[in-house]
Amino acid sequence: MKRPAFSTGESMKLHWSPRSPFVRKVMVAAHELGLAEKIECVRSVAAMSKPNAAIMLDNPLSKIPALVLGDGTVLVDSAVIVEYLDSLAGGGQLIAPAGRQRWLVLSRQALADGLLDLLVLWRNERDKPAGRQTHEWLDAFAVKAAATLDRLEAEAAALESEPFGIGHIAVGCALSYLDFRFADLAWREGRPRLAAWQATFAARPSARATEIVDG
Amino acid sequence: MKRPAFSTGESMKLHWSPRSPFVRKVMVAAHELGLAEKIECVRSVAAMSKPNAAIMLDNPLSKIPALVLGDGTVLVDSAVIVEYLDSLAGGGQLIAPAGRQRWLVLSRQALADGLLDLLVLWRNERDKPAGRQTHEWLDAFAVKAAATLDRLEAEAAALESEPFGIGHIAVGCALSYLDFRFADLAWREGRPRLAAWQATFAARPSARATEIVDG
Secondary structure, three states: OOOOOOOOOOOEEEEEOOOOHHHHHHHHHHHHHOOHHHEEEEEOOOEOOEOOHHHHHHOOOOOOOEEEOOOOOEEEOHHHHHHHHHHHOOOOOOOOOOOHHHHHHHHHHHHHHHHHHHHHHHHHHHOOOHHHOOHHHHHHHHHHHHHHHHHHHHOHHHHHHOOOOHHHHHHHHHHHHHHHHOHHHOOOOOOHHHHHHHHHHHOOHHHHOOOOOOO | OOOOOOOOOOOEEEEEOOOOHHHHHHHHHHHHOOOHHHEEEEEOOOEOOEOOHHHHOOOOOOOOOEEEOOOOOEEEOHHHHHHHHHHHOOOOOOOOOOOHHHHHHHHHHHHHHHHHHHHHHHHHHHOOOHHHOOHHHHHHHHHHHHHHHHHHHHOHHHHHHOOOOHHHHHHHHHHHHHHHHOHHHOOOOOOHHHHHHHHHHHOOHHHHOOOOOOO
16 A cells, blocks of 8 residues: 555544554545645555554553544544544545445444454464464454455355445455455355455545555 | 343344454543443353354454444444544534544554553463463563653653543553553553553543443
8 A cells, every 4th residue: 555645634543554454544534535735645554563662652552543633633443533533524425324334334334343343353363483373263254254244245145235335345455455465265256246346445546545555 | 341231122233342442442432422331242252263253243253342333234343433422412522523623632542552452462472372472572562561651751740631432441441451461461560651541541431431340
């Protein structure tokens, strides 16, 4: 993910990394809302084993994304930050303001975020020396990830027909992360409709501007 | 946490456990909103290493809480469920509907939920055989938890003065979980104002009705 140009003035500061899928959710939303240029992205490395003092000044959990507003207020968690950005853009742009559609979309975002949480933990476990791995966890990660992808395949028709929003962004970022870190899972196999939908997500300018890259 | 009485009719089904702090968040909110009797609590064991088929029918991530509405719609994630319950109660009860206070409260909830996520991972790691533990993780968990508790101590004045809401519930449930699983941390030491605030939380009827118990 390339760092957007810094724009002075009323900019917000985002603790950012080119490889964090949760940061990417925020940046896809910012591009969709026309706010990307208002966000100053500060490279912040958040590793599970290395607390980062610079991040912790703003977010003591040492997690990204964390958004620092002009008055110093810090917002943590990608879902909170996206809803804040949506409100800056007038509200109701990426999240329905009320009613059944709101709950469906927020729950879909939570499902995709939960898949991402699982994948991050899975990767941490997978990359350990074999003697330190917990095999029941690795097995459980695989079962839960497959079931979640099957659920998303079943919801692909909804992804196709519903207004583009935060549910789509979260699912798209989770699937892209699978391609980036779990290519061996071949998640598209047996899930043709989800694969076709993901191609439409990946083609959006907001997704192309935020692609996760190595380096 | 005792299971509330089952009320027939328009009840919702909650995948529930007496020891889950995230389930407790939902139930504290339900009690505060006068909705606890509308929720049928179904005992659902969610362990990191054992996918639970009954939960996965509703939430393929095998996580709780998950709320099943009368029409079969499933809402996952405690933050989403609490906002849904708040809307059932008219909206704006536990979460300000808009503006600066909304973002502050949602971000505080996310900070407390992030602390809980960390504590759950910490406990999983701590309880492993010594040879399989990752010591850098254990050290990092301790540093980040202490910093987050220090931040909450600094925010205790805001907890005291702001209208009771989801931020309070999330912080209260995280602190109670520390007492339940990390008594050795002695989190109150050096954090007198947070400790005093937590006592007021624990005394609320909604907190007393949902205390986490062993067994």
